[in-house]
Amino acid sequence: MARTTGSHSEITGPRVREAALRLFARHGYAAVSMRQIATEVGVQAGALYNYTPDKQSLLFSLMRGHMDELLAARKALGEEGSPTDRLERFTRFHISFHSERPEAVFISYMELRSLEPENFQIIESLRRDYENALEGILRDGMDSGAFTVADPKIATLAVIAMLTGVNTWYRSAGRLTLEEVEQIYWDMVRRCVS
Amino acid sequence: MARTTGSHSEITGPRVREAALRLFARHGYAAVSMRQIATEVGVQAGALYNYTPDKQSLLFSLMRGHMDELLAARKALGEEGSPTDRLERFTRFHISFHSERPEAVFISYMELRSLEPENFQIIESLRRDYENALEGILRDGMDSGAFTVADPKIATLAVIAMLTGVNTWYRSAGRLTLEEVEQIYWDMVRRCVS
Structure with a gap:
């Protein structure tokens, strides 16, 4: 889970969505950073931006x-x-x-x-x-x-x-x-x- | 609103509650800091702790x-x-x-x-x-x-x-x-x- 791996959008996409959904539901949208979502997925924060602009x-x-x-x-x-x-x-x-x-x-x-x-x-x-x-x-x-x-x-x-x-x-x-x-x-x- | 005034708990109490309610409803509990609540009320952050422990x-x-x-x-x-x-x-x-x-x-x-x-x-x-x-x-x-x-x-x-x-x-x-x-x-x- 915590391992940082390369991002392949066809694999990462669903994992980003699942992680964002879980974190938003747990803490609320405003309290969750892109960095936290990246950590949850196990990618570098910058890699998220290949998948979503913001x-x-x-x-x-x-x-x-x-x-x-x-x-x-x-x-x-x-x-x-x-x-x-x-x-x-x-x-x-x-x-x-x-x-x-x-x-x-x-x-x-x-x-x-x-x-x-x-x-x-x-x-x-x-x-x-x-x-x-x-x-x-x-x-x-x-x-x-x-x-x-x-x-x-x-x-x-x-x-x-x-x-x-x-x-x-x-x-x-x-x-x-x-x-x-x-x-x-x-x-x-x-x-x-x- | 933004003026920082002294805290008298009988006056500040309801204003703290109103400010916290408004900010929690707008941004979610996890995204709101005690400092933001104090700013909204117009008191120093430290003064909030006369009213609530956390x-x-x-x-x-x-x-x-x-x-x-x-x-x-x-x-x-x-x-x-x-x-x-x-x-x-x-x-x-x-x-x-x-x-x-x-x-x-x-x-x-x-x-x-x-x-x-x-x-x-x-x-x-x-x-x-x-x-x-x-x-x-x-x-x-x-x-x-x-x-x-x-x-x-x-x-x-x-x-x-x-x-x-x-x-x-x-x-x-x-x-x-x-x-x-x-x-x-x-x-x-x-x-x-x-």
Whole structure:
């Protein structure tokens, strides 16, 4: 780990990202230096700059990568089935996707404050794309009569907050499997919009 | 603001707390030095130590103060009325209390990672006291037949996450008053447990 080795960007890239993610999640973006990230990866500080122009670019790249993965995986769920079917798929997907990436999720919420304005705008826009996908399902369900929702924009934010909250307490070694957790949340989400 | 003045702890105390809260929320605990806090308050760095032994004590005092206020205010809601009445009071209270203190709420979640183990245990225990108050309402409603909840522990965490999420988007200058927001969330919470 502490050994300083040569940098080959195809190998170093993922290791830089993992190290930055871990250090940002542990200490916060502002407290972590490029030198610390280099030490964690086991390269000279200068070698990091072959991979990323600066710390802000690295943070943005992590947050953008997380949102791109999230949107691609959400899209892969497809649009088949009733609004209820789609809402169930969305609910289970959101829990499983986020529970697999606690550090990326933590950073994506906490370090919005650390993004430069143009980077913040891009991440916010991707986040809205994701929210709009859920809001579309809720609106389709309202149109078909399957859902009763007073304010679909707020219901969207409420459901996402509720589901992301699983990350603050779920441990795979706990009393419930993730499948059981998904089932309990799906039951609550369904009733929330019924 | 930048003027360096003498420290009188009864005046300086609240200003130290406000400055620390603001700086921790903006940059993260690990990135903020006692010297920065002193500069923000307008006192010499040494004068801070009349008020707090170290930065960890200051963080713990902020988080403990937040939880003590939360628990006292929750207790003042009383236990009168049906489980549905009590759940409505809890829901509206949680939203209004948290929306008034966005920085303290942000720090209370984000900087759990920065607490030393014994401080973490104390904050976690206070947090559980708060969760238990809501779980008690849900269990009373289950006993009386007013609520149908598959897992009251998880429903507690889900409701708290949903309600605290208001802080990530609510702005008092937005399209909805806080009273309208409380009404929309209460409607969702009620259905969630019905």
